[in-house]
Every structure is written in C-alpha cells, then in structure tokens.
Amino acid sequence: MAATQPPTSPVPGTADADAVEARRAAAAEAVRSTSIDVPDFPQPGVVFKDVTPLLADPVAFATVVAALADAGRGPDGATVVDKVVGMEARGFLFGTPVAQALGVGFVPVRKPGKLPRATHEVDYDLEYGSTSLALHVDALAPGDRVLVVDDVLATGGTAAATRTLVERCGAHVVGVALLLELTFLPGRAAVDGVPVTALLQV
Numbered sequence: 506m507a508a509t510q511p512p513t514s515p516v517p518g519t520a521d522a523d524a525v526e527a528r529r530a531a532a533a534e535a536v537r538s539t540s541i542d543v544p545d546f547p548q549p550g551v552v553f554k555d556v557t558p559l560l561a562d563p564v565a566f567a568t569v570v571a572a573l574a575d576a577g578r579g580p581d582g583a584t585v586v587d588k589v590v591g592m593e594a595r596g597f598l599f600g601t602p603v604a605q606a607l608g609v610g611f612v613p614v615r616k617p618g619k620l621p622r623a624t625h626e627v628d629y630d631l632e633y634g635s636t637s638l639a640l641h642v643d644a645l646a647p648g649d650r651v652l653v654v655d656d657v658l659a660t661g662g663t664a665a666a667t668r669t670l671v672e673r674c675g676a677h678v679v680g681v682a683l684l685l686e687l688t689f690l691p692g693r694a695a696v697d698g699v700p701v702t703a704l705l706q707v
Contacts, residue, residue: 521582525575529704532572535565536684536705548634554657554685560598569684569704573599574606576682576702577652586679587649588612590671592638592663593619599684600654607652612644614667625673629666631659638663640670647675658686658703661695668696 539559546553559565577586584607591600592614604611617626617639624639645651651671653664658681668678678699686692686703693701 522580528568528572528575532569533705535559535562535568539565540685556595556656556684559684566602570599570602570606572704573603573654573682573684573702576680576700577603577607577609584608585650586652588645588676589652589654590614590640590645590667590678591654592667595656596654599656603652603654603682612640612651614638614640614670625670627666627669629662631662638666638670640667640674642674645671645674645676649674649676650679651676653678653681654683655681656684658683658692658701659690661690661692664692665695668699 536556536559539556539562541555541558543553543555545551559569577584577589579585586607586609588610589600589604589607590612591597593616597613600613601611613620615638617624617637620639620641623642625642626637626639628635628637653667653671655663658664664681671678678696680700680702681696682702684704686701686706688706
C-alpha cells in the first residue's frame with residue numbers, strides 16, 4: 506500500500522501542532538504498511554522487524570524522516586538539539602536524514618573496532634545476546650543536546666548504552682525517536698526520564 510505524501514514541515518518560529526500530529530499519523534501508516542515481520546531471525550524465537558521496504562519507498566521514507574525530525578524541535582518548530590546520534594546500523598539510515606532536516610550534525614555510534622580514533626565503549630545485553638558499542642571521545646561537546654534516532658525500541662539495551670556513551674562525553678540525551686516500539690518489552694524503562702517518540706507501537 507502506497508504511503509501518503511508527507512505534510513509540509515513546520516516553519517521554524519511558528520507553532521503547528523496539527524501539522525506535527527498529521528505527520529506522525531502519516532508516518533505511522535507508512536511504517537505499518539511497509540514493515541515486514543520475519544520470524545526466527547536472527548535466531549529462533551525472535552521476530553525481526555524488516556524496514557528495508559520502507560527505505561525503498563521514497564514517499565514513505567520522506568514521511569518517516571519528517572515525523573522523526575519533529576522530536577528534535579520545540580513547540581515553535583525551531584530545532585532544539587545540537588546533534589543527532591544514530592546507532593549501527595539502521596540508526597545511520599534514519600538518523601542522517603533527520604540530522605539534515607534539523608540542520609545539525611550526525612554522530613555515529615558503532616561496534617568496537619570500527620571507529621578509527623579514541624573511543625568510549627560500553628557493553629550491554631540485547632533480547633538475543635550481548636554486544637558492545639563505541640563512540641569517539643570527541644564526537645560530542647560537553648553540554649550538547651542530543652536526539653537519539655533508531656528503528657526499533659525493544660528491550661531498550663541499545664538506547665540505554667547509547668545514552669551512557671553520550672553522557673560520558675558530557676552531553677545529554679534530550680529525546681529518543683524511533684519507528685517502532687515493541688510495547689510488550691520494557692524499552693521505555695531502560696531510558697527512564699528521556700522523552701521517547703515512537704511513530705508506531707505494536
């Protein structure tokens with residue numbers, strides 16, 4: 506099912522709550538109509554949310570980016586973050602265009618050994634194992650306001666680990682924006698105190 510044309514982004518300096526809500530509703534439908542459940546991937550018992558069909562649909566992709574970017578704006582439509590941080594790998598796909606939409610820089614959080622300079626690193630648990638993430642020590646300035654962007658909020662381990670890395674730089678996570686939230690898992694509790702914007706809850 507084709508996604509609808511994304512509504513116009515709010516003009517900085519103007520409040521447009523109706524347009525924000527319309528974008529979020531259109532984005533939820535875009536995610537719902539394009540994402541595919543893949544059972545037993547990457548291991549038995551896990552249902553993987555495949556969002557690659559969304560990326561292949563330029564209208565749906567634009568709709569989602571516009572709605573995610575709203576999480577980095579204030580009530581007047583002006584950008585209220587200094588950086589967007591995305592996690593390897595699907596956070597890169599959505600975080601980079603969101604950063605461009607907000608007019609701020611993008612910072613990647615990667616697996617250890619993938620970043621070429623000194624890094625902060627943190628280990629954490631996933632719903633199907635454990636892993637680590639890394640962030641350049643100079644990627645964020647002290648006091649930077651950060652919007653974290655990813656595709657799915659499940660147990661919240663990845664988001665919580667990213668928050669830890671951001672805080673080690675002296676910066677602050679002021680919001681988490683995602684396509685999907687799996688409400689039967691305790692993802693929000695893992696980032697307690699941080700506003701979470703999920704375009705679609707399942």
